Amino acid sequence: MQLTKLTSITVAVAAALAFAGCSKKEEAPAADASSTAAAAPAGAQVIKIGFAAPLTGPQAHYGEEYKNGVTLAIEDANAEKPTIDGKPVSFELVAEDDQADPKTATQLAQKFVDNKVNGIVGHFNSGTSIPASKIYSDAGLPQVAMATAPTFTQQGYKTTFRSMTSDTQQGSVMGKFVVEKLGAKKVVIVDDRTAYGQGLADEFEKAVKAAGGTVVKREFTNDKATDFAAILTTIKGAAPDVVFYGGADAQSAPMAKQMKRLGLKAPLISGEMTKTPTFLKLAGKEADGTIASLAGLPLEKMPKGPDYATRYKARFNMDVATYSPYGYDATRVLIAAMKEANSAEPAKYLPVLAKINYTGVTSSNWSYDDKGDLKDGGITVYKVEGGEWKVMETIGGGAPAAAAASAAQ
Incomplete structure (x- = not known):
């Protein structure tokens, strides 16, 4: 998707901005940045998960629904009173609006790296995910993106993973x-x-x-x-x-x-x-x-689709549209890799993420090939x-x- 996609959640930005890089701003905007986290248990380590998608403009309906799935995943994970290496942790969403613009996306990518987030869910568009992926790769920061353009996982980066099938x-x-x-x-x-x-x-x-x-x-x-x-x-x-x-x-x-x-x-x-x-x-x-x-499958035939649809409606007072289940699973997969590796350090959990076999909302066999493409396509x-x-x-x-x-x- 992408686009779509990739080339290609309320989310919307002009599709032209999404991939053509027409932004006139020289700095990434801060107005739409958000950071959400439940009250962390005393002494708990805060683990930051970065998220980027178009949250304003013509594609905002995509990005907001996508973000809703990530938000629900983090809330569910924190409700489980998670521990890593025997110590309590709390996951925190750090969300940014990339405006579906490649230039803004790269600025935000560097911002995430500088702020030492522990992993990335996003970007939504292929045209933003691809340029941002170079920055994440250089930093060794795992990225699970909605991007569907083949190029995204053909660059040879070990940090790029999809949450949907490719184009x-x-x-x-x-x-x-x-x-x-x-x-x-x-x-x-x-x-x-x-x-x-x-x-x-x-x-x-x-x-x-x-x-x-x-x-x-x-x-x-x-x-x-x-x-x-x-x-x-x-x-x-x-x-x-x-x-x-x-x-x-x-x-x-x-x-x-x-x-x-x-x-x-x-x-x-x-x-x-x-x-x-x-x-x-x-x-x-x-x-x-x-x-x-x-x-993937229709929502009602996904492994955990009906339950997810019910909980999503209760949490956001709207029906699932398209992308939120994939944002949910992408987030839970990152968290599962951290827990299995007993570390939130990207270098330590990245190899685990590459070999993950996860049962999620959208798939009972969420796993990757050597490029970061989903096997269950x-x-x-x-x-x-x-x-x-x-x-x-x-x-x-x-x-x-x-x-x-x-x-x-």
């Missing part, structure tokens, strides 16, 4: 799906030129061609655009069977509306940054027929019907195909 996995599944399951012969691809959007579109294109489909046109826009009339008029002339969009819901929603109004019959296909409640609200009745992929394909996301099929990840099952989001 290689999602794009490959969806490219094959539209050709073999939807019967698409002629495919048009549009992306927003972010690390997430372009990366996902590239992998999708490879899979379409490998499955025997034809990409009749490849177009691009940007992550601030809302008027797609020119692109869609060109696309209509190509008479595609499907239109794939790599990017966020701030663009895919108006695109879906404009496609219907221009009389394009082809369904819109997209990735996890489109599979959101926000897309449904923005696209309205024109959302129907849109198809999108999301890592299932994908679920959803379709909007009657204004709701409904499951079409779950592919891989040890799950059987599930047709016409309902996705409660």
Whole structure:
């Protein structure tokens, strides 16, 4: 995701800012920084977990929900009265708004390093996670990011880990799906030129061609655009069977509306940054027929999904949207590695994190390969019907195909 994703939780910042690095500020903002922790037991060591995502702007709905999952994980961990090496500890969230901007992200990364946080959950976007990862790697600081762009874990850093499947996995599944399951012969691809959007579109294109489909046109826009009339008029002339969009819901929603109004019959296909409640609200009745992929199982079929959904609603007075379960698991995985290593020092628990085998909300086998990619890489394909996301099929990840099952989001 990313993007998405990566390239690519209330969270929102202009997708263009997310990956284009357009910030004019020379210093990382402090106004949106937050630090939360329950009252630590007397004498307890405070272990800081850094978190960064867009917490303002067009992508704030992603970041805030993501942050909610991290917050709940830390609260749950502290409620267990944790100890490390036989001594009481208290976990503290240090959250920052990276504005989905690469430059801000690197400034915050250095700030986390200077403040000696013990681990990082984030960043959300691929376009922020990738440049920040160099700083974390140089400091030996473990980072579990939502980023989905393949590049994130292909840099050779030992400190980079994912909390969702990569664009290689999602794009490959969806490219094959539209050709073999939807019967698409002629495919048009549009992306927003972010690390997430372009990366996902590239992998999708490879899979379409490998499955025997034809990409009749490849177009691009940007992550601030809302008027797609020119692109869609060109696309209509190509008479595609499907239109794939790599990017966020701030663009895919108006695109879906404009496609219907221009009389394009082809369904819109997209990735996890489109599979959101926000897309449904923005696209309205024109959302129907849109198809999108999301890592892992549907929430109600996740190993601990129903329980998580109940506790999340009680804590935040809202339903789970998309990303919070992955933020929750990423945080608990970091904590589990620290406890297993009997140390919160990054150099000591990093090798344990690399070999972790954790049962979480989203997966009963959360573990990594030698690059930091998740081994359990299932994908679920959803379709909007009657204004709701409904499951079409779950592919891989040890799950059987599930047709016409309902996705409660």
